[in-house]
Amino acid sequence: MQGLMQHWPLLCSKVIDHAAHEYPLREVVSRSVEGPMHRTNYREVRERALKIAQLLEREGFGLGDRIATMAWNTWRHLECWYGITGIGAIYHTLNPRLFPEQIAWIMNDAEDKLLFVDLTFVPLVEALAPQIASLEKVIVLTDAAHMPETTLPNAVAYEEWLKGADGDFSWRVADENVAAGMCYTSGTTGHPKGVVYSHRSNVLHSMIAQAPDAMGLSSADRMLPIVPLFHANGWGIALTSPMSGAAMVMPGAKMDGASIYDILTTERVTLSAAVPTVWLMLLQHLETSGGELPDLKRVIIGGSACPRRVTEAFQNRYGVKVIHAWGMTEMSPLGTLCSIKPEYADLEGEALLALEEKQGFAPFGVEMKVTDDANVSLPRDGQSFGRLKVRGPAVAKAYYKNQGAEMFDDDGWFDTGDVAHIDPHGYMQITDRAKDVIKSGGEWISTIKIENLAVGHPGVAEAAVIGLRHPKWDERPLLVCVPKAGGSLTKDDLLGYLDGKIAKWWMPDDVVFVDEIPHTATGKIQKTALRKNFADYVLPTV
Template sequence: MLGLMQQRPLALPHVFHRAEQYFGHKTLVTAEAAGESTMSIADWAQRVRRLATVLDTLDVSADGRVGTFCWNTARHLELYMAAPCTGRVLHTLNIRLFPEQLTYIVNHAADEVVFVDRSLLPVLWPLVDKLETVRHFVVIDDGADAEVPDDPRVHDYEELLAAATPFTGTFTIEDENTAAAMCYTSGTTGNPKGVVYSHRSAVLHSLISLVADGIALAERDVVLPVVPMFHANAWGLPYGCLLAGSDMVFPGPNMTPTAIAALLEKHRVTVTGGVPTIWMGVLPLLPDLDLSALRLILCGGSAVPKALSEEYRKAIGVPMLHAWGMTETSPIATISGLRSHHAGASEADLADARSRQGYATPLVDLRLVDPSTGEIQPWDDVASGEIQAAGPWIAAEYFRGEGEGAQFTEDGWLRTGDVATVDRYGSVRLVDRTKDLIKSGGEWIGSVELENEIMAHPKVAEAAVIAIPHPKWVERPMACVVVKAGETLTAEEVIAHLEPRVAKWWLPDAVEFIDEVPKTSVGKFSKKTLREKFGGYQVQNP
């Protein structure tokens, strides 16, 4: 017996038309070089309709890939809708990749057109002759003075929009499994791999961002997505905000802590999201800010230090909401938060609960698997294993079938590469990445846990822990520590700080002080760089 419900596809045109019809009065603010620009959702929707016909004018094929090389702006949001709503595939390009990686990704995806902010032209244009499939480059003038090449392949964004006739019909996607967007991940071995999001996955992920035990996006919210729009579609915030009707504030090219802090205060932002390094930079500015409107700071991309979250709670009364996921999970798979069983807990226990990666969002299934035996591990917060994920917005394979067998199990689960424990309530606690675990004398040491304890030291700004060779124990931990400006710290003080907090055999054999922890293109700690730097380190008195 079949249900007698209407068969209507879960597709992004619904999100667009809902925003256009119900939320035309809401605003989109973009920070630009010359100040700020503001447009209503109604005006933005008309620009999306013009952009839809521009893609036809540029002869982008029916399912052609539309590349974007842009900052977080309202005009970037126009592309977020115009491409998928016309059946094309939005392909957000990471502006921080090495030239070789960027060239590979554009060619592998077969992008037909790339929309680029003028300020980013000096980064992209030197690669133009290596981009084999790109026929058009559309420059979005963001006020920068970068020279625009005199080339027939180069077009001006505003001129194209002005000349276009707006699409007047209803955008329609017949098959909800049609590709809507794609991002490439460098979190796997070898070349970056393409993750292709469907309309169905994008809509379901957006819907979950509105639930109460998640981000709880609402029409009354003002949202500042600091996380780049090229990083897993800004964690789904742009689509979620359009679905909810939230006002949005875009930081544009100025991503300094001072600029971010000013936007949070000026626009009475209620929800924001970014990686821990962003919030580390804003932290010293908090005493001079009025952030009383802020209700939620979404933080992810790497494990959030408990000390950082607690400093925010003490300064402004708002701790961080920890989210976990990856490009392959669209990306949100778990969200932390307090539940009814935390009632009456001490402040220390509440801080511990908030520092966990949290609970699987509705529709996401998780399991814990011993990476060496394949056995399912119990949820007792003691046994650890690799988190494997399944669900309607979890990748089933990579673009062009790459990575088959390495990242996906025979029964269809995603191998995340993250090692964790899970408590009896289902709260995930990240232990490490499988590739970052330190195996000392046959026992595992979790680098993330060590890092969190080191960063709890009041004089430490950042810390990363890596494995170094050892003649007896095979591997031992090394702590790479960044000291806060104006402070002094010794290796002995670091060890003394750790002694009451971790097992004795977890204590680092070496502490190196560095100016900055190197970062990846999406702001995560680059332990690969540190391993290369300290690969020849010899342990003293082994």
């Protein structure tokens, strides 16, 4: 017997319809790429999204077409998402920080037909366009006054283009399983892989994210998504904010410490989300400029492990609650968040900071387990680490064009490629990526743990640990370290600092000081490149 409840498909259009109807005047404020601040609201975003949808359909785009965006976080990028999904086409966010060859490869893999591009990236895209056979047209996200001369195919200024529509249109999608969005992984461990979100997964992901122990967005919030819409589905914020009626404050192209501080305070942001490197820049700016953060209540930090000193500075110095989060492009992307359960409500000081180094627990809609190599679940004892596997309505079941099929188990679990342990209260901690793990004498050493400790030393700006071949132990750790400018850090200082904080056999066999550590396009440490750099390095213990 079936239930007798309404058929109400979970569609992206329902989200912007809801926002426009229940929070019509809620602000969407952006630092425009042209310069000045721009103010609009959900009612207008929806109206303009309807125009986009109308124009796209008129120009022959439709169900399943991949439509790329290469753009900063602004109201225009937001409008594009809803316009594109409104006709059943697929927003495909491109990361402009990738190497041009990677971008071209990805666009060809996706067969993007149309591209919405910010002024910033016009030169980049002009160089790429001839290599993308599928690309029919480029819409530059600006007005006539700012439209550059360009060689781009069928180029038109967005605001001019929009004038061709009256917005008298209705959304076209009825099936919640239709594809809505596409995003390639960051390419930290190899080639980026395409993930294809559905309307259903996007909507459910945002309902999951809304919960108080997850992002906890409410209509009282003013949300600053610093994480770009092109990084891991923009952490879902382009859907979660309108769903919950939170105002959106968009940083545009400027994500340096001073600009972020400026927009945080001028726009009275209550909640923000970004990777650790962005927060490090802000904190450094605050240290030198002496500002305060009176409106900001919470920051969500993920994408890579949040160093303890970031959490400490936010909470103890600025009174801002840190929510450490873990996720993946393949998970839409939220996996776990480190809210405080009542079991840990009494923690203070160092004990609280230690808890918050963990990536947190799974909200309803995310299932997770840690298994050994034989796929046997390990106990939730906070010690036993192994492969982290997940399941849920917003988790990928395959990559686009069936790449990397080996990550998808027959039993429906997705192997994250991360190594982790889970404690008795469900708090998960990533100890490594499986590909970065160091195996010394048959036992695993957590590189993330050592790195987190090392960056706790006041003289260290950044640290990375990699494994080097060793005749006796198979692999031994090398600590690669960027010292803070003007310091006089030595190898012995650093090893002395680590001594007693980790097991003796985890101690790096050597420390190397460098000016720079290689990063990926999303600011993560690129250990593949680092290992290549040190391929011929000989450890003193060899």
